[in-house]
Amino acid sequence: MNIGNVWTIARRDYRSYFNSPIAYIVIAGFLTIMGWMFFFNLSHFNAQAMQYQVFSQGKSPSITDGIIRPLYGNMNVIFLFLIPFITMRLIAEERKLHTIELLMTAPVTLTEIILGKFFSAYLLVIVMLALTLVYPIILFLTGNPELGPIAASYLGVLLLAGCYLSLGLFFSSLTENQIVAGALTFASGLFFWLVSWASQSAGPVWGDVLTHLSLISHYQNFGQGLINTGDIVYYLSFIGFGLFLTHRVLDSFRWR
Amino acid sequence: MIQVSHLTKSYGHRTAVNDLSFEVQKGEVVGFLGPNGAGKSTTMKILTGFMPATSGSAKVAGFEVFENPIEVKRNIGFLPETPPVYPDMAVDEYLGFAAGLHGVPKRSIKAAVDGALEKTSLGDVRSRLIGNLSKGYRQRVGLAQALVHNPQVLILDEPTVGLDPKQIIEIRELIKGLAGDHTVILSSHILPEVTATCQRIIVINKGQIVAEDTIERLTTRINKGLIYSMTVKNPSASGIDAVRKVPGVKSVSAVGPKLVVEINPISGETRDLIVAAAVHESMGVLEFSAERVSLEEIFLQLTTVEDHQV
Numbered sequence: 001m002n003i004g005n006v007w008t009i010a011r012r013d014y015r016s017y018f019n020s021p022i023a024y025i026v027i028a029g030f031l032t033i034m035g036w037m038f039f040f041n042l043s044h045f046n047a048q049a050m051q052y053q054v055f056s057q058g059k060s061p062s063i064t065d066g067i068i069r070p071l072y073g074n075m076n077v078i079f080l081f082l083i084p085f086i087t088m089r090l091i092a093e094e095r096k097l098h099t100i101e102l103l104m105t106a107p108v109t110l111t112e113i114i115l116g117k118f119f120s121a122y123l124l125v126i127v128m129l130a131l132t133l134v135y136p137i138i139l140f141l142t143g144n145p146e147l148g149p150i151a152a153s154y155l156g157v158l159l160l161a162g163c164y165l166s167l168g169l170f171f172s173s174l175t176e177n178q179i180v181a182g183a184l185t186f187a188s189g190l191f192f193w194l195v196s197w198a199s200q201s202a203g204p205v206w207g208d209v210l211t212h213l214s215l216i217s218h219y220q221n222f223g224q225g226l227i228n229t230g231d232i233v234y235y236l237s238f239i240g241f242g243l244f245l246t247h248r249v250l251d252s253f254r255w256r
Numbered sequence: 257m258i259q260v261s262h263l264t265k266s267y268g269h270r271t272a273v274n275d276l277s278f279e280v281q282k283g284e285v286v287g288f289l290g291p292n293g294a295g296k297s298t299t300m301k302i303l304t305g306f307m308p309a310t311s312g313s314a315k316v317a318g319f320e321v322f323e324n325p326i327e328v329k330r331n332i333g334f335l336p337e338t339p340p341v342y343p344d345m346a347v348d349e350y351l352g353f354a355a356g357l358h359g360v361p362k363r364s365i366k367a368a369v370d371g372a373l374e375k376t377s378l379g380d381v382r383s384r385l386i387g388n389l390s391k392g393y394r395q396r397v398g399l400a401q402a403l404v405h406n407p408q409v410l411i412l413d414e415p416t417v418g419l420d421p422k423q424i425i426e427i428r429e430l431i432k433g434l435a436g437d438h439t440v441i442l443s444s445h446i447l448p449e450v451t452a453t454c455q456r457i458i459v460i461n462k463g464q465i466v467a468e469d470t471i472e473r474l475t476t477r478i479n480k481g482l483i484y485s486m487t488v489k490n491p492s493a494s495g496i497d498a499v500r501k502v503p504g505v506k507s508v509s510a511v512g513p514k515l516v517v518e519i520n521p522i523s524g525e526t527r528d529l530i531v532a533a534a535v536h537e538s539m540g541v542l543e544f545s546a547e548r549v550s551l552e553e554i555f556l557q558l559t560t561v562e563d564h565q566v
């Protein structure tokens with residue numbers, strides 16, 4: 001595999017996000033919702049802290065539980081909604097425009113094409129995440145939050161977002177229709193999110209299996225500042241499997 | 257440079273290309289001619305490694321397409337049927353991307369892009385968005401994309417579709433200029449296009465080669481000789497017989513006063529003798545004309561003859 005080729009493709013796709021309003025809308029929407037949530041959490045937390053100080057009632061609030069955990073937990077939900085908009089065009093549009101013929105007759109491998117596309121979308125998500133660093137910076141300037149849970153949350157969100165991206169890329173390879181690709185991505189993302197709900201009523205063995213399959217249940221540890229190899233392996237396998245399926249789809253559609 | 261042998265491609269039950277074999281030498285410009293659905297684009301997509309064949313083999317620049325796709329693709333510039341352009345990119349940005357994708361080193365990309373822009377006379381629109389260009393310009397951008405990495409082999413699927421007459425001439429000149437250094441296969445439905453640019457034609461129909469030759473030889477070979485038509489005042493059996501005996505005449509058929517005389521190919525000049533024979537039998541020649549079968553007719557003949565067989 002040639003990293004130069006991956007980069008050539010990733011850079012073009014990344015730039016093309018900014019040639020259309022999509023990236024701006026997604027980023028603006030993301031920052032607005034995140035900003036609103038941050039200040040909502042912050043003021044709620046302040047009120048609680050004030051109450052605790054004045055009346056010495058309730059339990060002492062911690063920044064980790066009061067702000068960090070809900071903030072990054074919510075960020076996952078927002079990505080569930082936004083990532084379909086980021087991934088839907090990746091391959092569907094190339095097929096529609098016939099530019100896939102340029103990619104597939106150029107001296108690059110299918111793996112390089114798929115990784116290039118995946119990283120272009122990942123790069124956009126990383127930029128979005130980087131912009132949210134302003135919230136922990138505010139917390140560090142005004143208080144003394146724990147670094148561990150923040151770092152772990154970012155790692156968890158990054159991995160979870162990678163899973164959505166991989167899922168989105170796969171659905172984008174299945175159809176020429178971006179809307180269909182986006183809708184399928186959202187529906188399946190929601191499914192992998194919600195399977196853990198079913199686990200509560202599915203009996204002990206199936207419950208465990210479903211909990212293990214759920215994207216969100218693997219996030220719990222990260223939210224508490226715990227980095228667990230099992231969770232990382234799960235997310236990376238999920239991403240890898242999505243990319244593998246995308247490869248199979250693109251390869252097979254040449255054979256038709 | 258290109259060797260294709262027993263290439264077959266089926267889409268499900270429909271056979272698009274059926275046992276195709278041909279060769280193209282280095283530096284040749286070869287035209288692929290055939291009606292809609294003949295299998296031209298399919299053959300080109302296989303040669304460029306876009307999709308595999310059902311059976312048979314194809315070799316480009318010494319590499320087997322299915323075994324060494326990357327090596328083959330490095331040596332090919334391909335203009336597909338629909339120009340593979342991104343509407344949201346500027347022309348030069350797009351060509352830079354295409355060059356990078358085809359392995360042009362970073363420091364040479366600018367020169368490569370400038371060269372391709374010049375060859376396709378796109379300099380004026382270099383910083384415009386492709387999506388805002390007219391169809392003909394987009395076609396030229398597609399062509400520039402095929403040329404930008406200066407490949408040994410060019411495969412051009414209907415390169416002049418959508419261009420204005422002036423551009424058609426320029427692009428044909430460009431393609432002719434590529435001969436010698438580059439090996440070119442282009443496809444077309446239009447005969448004059450192929451006659452204007454190619455040294456050799458491969459006529460395909462329903463996925464099979466129905467003729468393959470140089471343009472001159474093709475004309476004489478399929479043109480089953482010349483046909484003369486003659487109108488006479490007094491058609492007579494003896495007169496028709498006399499015409500039939502003229503050396504080189506293949507057949508004579510008469511409908512009323514009209515005689516249609518078919519000549520064997522390569523029989524030299526026979527008109528004098530035919531007219532002399534008719535005059536000698538006092539048929540009273542009123543009109544005499546030669547009907548040369550044009551390339552268009554040959555093309556139709558080739559592709560429709562096939563129809564009868566199927």
Ligand SMILES: Nc1ncnc2c1ncn2[C@@H]1O[C@H](COP(=O)(O)OP(=O)(O)OP(=O)(O)O)[C@@H](O)[C@H]1O
Nearest residue numbers: 267270271272290291292293294295296297298299
């Ligand atoms: N993706 C496909 N799926 C099914 N059949 C196809 C597909 N692509 C082409 N065909 C069929 O294969 C045959 C050859 O098509 P091809 O596009 O190669 O013809 P062509 O010579 O390029 O025609 P045209 O002059 O119209 O471009 C046609 O009968 C066509 O219907």
Ligand SMILES: [Mg+2]
Nearest residue numbers: 296297298337
């Ligand atoms: Mg075609």
